Amino acid sequence: MDAPFSMYGPDFPFAYDHWLKHPEGLGRIPVNRHGAKVAIIGAGIAGLVCGYELMRMGLRPVFYESGQLGGRLRSASFEGAEHMIAELGGMRFPTSSRSFYHYLDLMNLKTAPFPNPLTPAAGSTVIELEGERFYAKTLSDLPPIFQEVAQAYDSALEEGAHFSSLQAAIQRRDPNAIKAIWNPLVKAWDERTFYDFITTSKAFRHLSFRHREIFGQVGFGTGGWDSDFSNTMLEILRVNVTACDTDQHLVIGGVEQLPKRLWSHEPEDLSYWPNGTSLQKLNQGAPRPGAAKLFRDPEGLYVTDRRGHTDRFDAIVCTCQSWLLTTAIDTQESLFSQPLWMALDRTRYMQSAKTFVMVDRPFWKDRHPETGEDLMSMTLTDRLTRGTYLFDHGPDQPGVMCLSYSWMSDALKVLPLDAEKRTELALSALSKIYPDVDIKSHIRSNPITVSWENDPNFLGAFKGALPGHYRYNHRMYGHFMQQTLSPDHKGVFLAGDDISWTPAWAEGAVQTALNAVWGVMNHFGGQSSLANPGPGDVYPVWGPIDLDELS
Known part of the structure; x- marks a missing residue:
């Protein structure tokens, strides 16, 4: 029986779900570092997953939050009807998000199919374009032009991205096969847009503008694609090939339950803290006010909160959106290299x-x-x-x-x-x-x-990478590998979906949080078990292709 399909790569094919479930655990911190404080900037899902796992290892995560616990996993209740939920941020989660679902399962949360267009969960779908209305339960109920568009996109993916072979390699979790297909695609498509991919494909070239217009307005899977037309095609390929746009579920009762439960959960397998410890208890009930300043001096790393209180830390994990490091937080410039600052500031967010x-x-x-x-x-x-x-x-x-x-x-x-x-x-x-x-x-x-x-x-809402942004994403994503950095650049780690290769998906936030866990563990002199190597242990072999080495 095949393993559940997973967002395994393609840039970095590492089995985060297997790492999480292994009986040896994620790794260990030296006993003399137990209880050391790590600042976590942001209490969204990336910060909470990172803090939760660091707590299990024996460190003390100290949270700073300027808004609401949970970040963009935000479920708003209607007044007087607390069980009626409006999902303001993430609301549909592909089942390929195996690491994210690990935490849903751990917190005993249940899901149900999301009512996407043309799915049984929706029941029926109405498509109305230029005043013309179509009612359908399945794709076959729509006029032939819609089916032609769907078939053309499938053909374009096969022609331009070896789609079925790449997806089969991901299903097998075969890193050699994945990289053999994916790395050439990175070189070919980093500087080209999604719209370019569509219009230059053989499948769409002989079709009308109306076909491309329908694809942009309606798309298939989760809906229209036109808001992504200007993005790099690599970003769309990742969504398609890792099944982010299919088999999506909602969290029954609201996804905000997940960050709230992680915050208060008391794990039984703690390395240092007594039973009954939770992130909430280690933080005296609530996160500190948002971070206002990050800096370093010869004694260590420091965070000043918005109330003016300053505390020293041995490591900092920044999970806030990257622009906030220049617009909202007085971040000492020397904490990051200038190439990394370029990447952080060039991040482009979608509305x-x-x-x-x-x-x-x-x-x-x-x-x-x-x-x-x-x-x-x-x-x-x-x-x-x-x-x-x-x-x-x-x-x-x-x-x-x-x-x-x-x-x-x-x-x-x-x-x-x-x-x-x-x-x-x-x-x-x-x-x-x-x-x-x-x-x-x-x-x-x-x-x-x-x-x-x-x-x-x-x-x-989240990052939307433009053509030419692969190098920037590579710098941010790989920043947890700090062994070769200068001392001035060590100890501050990045996490969050905008650091990941899959922005907008909670799985990207979770995976980068786990990268930061490995990075902090390594920073404190810890290591993963030989029987369960972590992302940093295999990154030199299976890490993303370095375009600068090819230029």
């Missing part, structure tokens, strides 16, 4: 906006009296809403509607607007697609909305 309402019941499952179709469906459109998702909690329970989920320029259109105005615009757009449905009469809540680029602790 995103969501608007949710709670409704009296899942009325969308009613049958239209004339057509017999579902009254409403998961909806993809070129209108302002772009994507509308419907969450059913049972026939006798209220439901939740994500009226609008939009990206980039579509998200910017509503950036200055308050929640009520966003709702009004979304309802107006949907009324043109469903003229017989009075959505407003079913709403039973104030709307909940988010624009991550408007949050000073984030400045965007």
